[in-house]
Amino acid sequence: MARITRRELMNLLGAFGVVATLCGLAFGLPAIDRALPAERPVSAEQRYAVGAGVTVVPPVGATLDVTGTRPGDSSGTVLFRLGAVQYKIAVRPFDGDVQTAAAGLRQRITGNPGYQVTGAQLQVDTAGGLSGIQGGYTAPGRGGRYAVFVTDGLTIEVTISGVDLDLGRTLPQIEASTRTLRYDGGAR
Structure with missing residues (x-):
């Protein structure tokens, strides 16, 4: 079984962080925009x-x-x-x-x-x-x-x-x- 190095783990966590940020922007900003009156x-x-x-x-x-x-x-x-x-x-x-x-x-x-x-x-x-x-x-x-x-x-x-x-x-x-x-x- 292959071992995951600390560096690979940090890269994986960084990638998840980027995906989470993009999801927050993609779904959060439109929700905020809809909540504000035009x-x-x-x-x-x-x-x-x-x-x-x-x-x-x-x-x-x-x-x-x-x-x-x-x-x-x-x-x-x-x-x-x-x-x-x-x-x-x-x-x-x-x-x-x-x-x-x-x-x-x-x-x-x-x-x-x-x-x-x-x-x-x-x-x-x-x-x-x-x-x-x-x-x-x-x-x-x-x-x-x-x-x-x-x-x-x-x-x-x-x-x-x-x-x-x-x-x-x-x-x-x-x-x-x-x-x-x-x-x-x-x-x-």
Whole structure:
């Protein structure tokens, strides 16, 4: 019968330790992730940094959905929720005018099966001096609004979607929040 040397035993124990650590990471981290809520409360009294120097004051009662939020230096996305209504702001580098940015957003919206842009586009301005274009869209069982702003090599896209009843109830708060959008000239 072969004898196991001390060195072989230590190697075997080390291998078991590595396997145990990997199992802990593979099963433990997802369990911890599932235990943490995806939505976090945000203050409607403080500006929230979306990314690239763009900030917004969230609507009263909104929560931040961390699964759809990615702040950054040159771009960023934030996803707020007011009940079942989603309020998303995306900022990214852009070389063009507001008409081109609005056409691109409308094309992405209508690229989804069943989505249609509705009504006329209107000019929208923020208290922070941004001028843009806003419009509406429909989808199966949902309605939505969008707005696009272009400033200093960036596009700021706002999309709002929800069931008509919920959307109608929360839209005034979301529109008030959108009017607080501001570009402070962040580092890109």
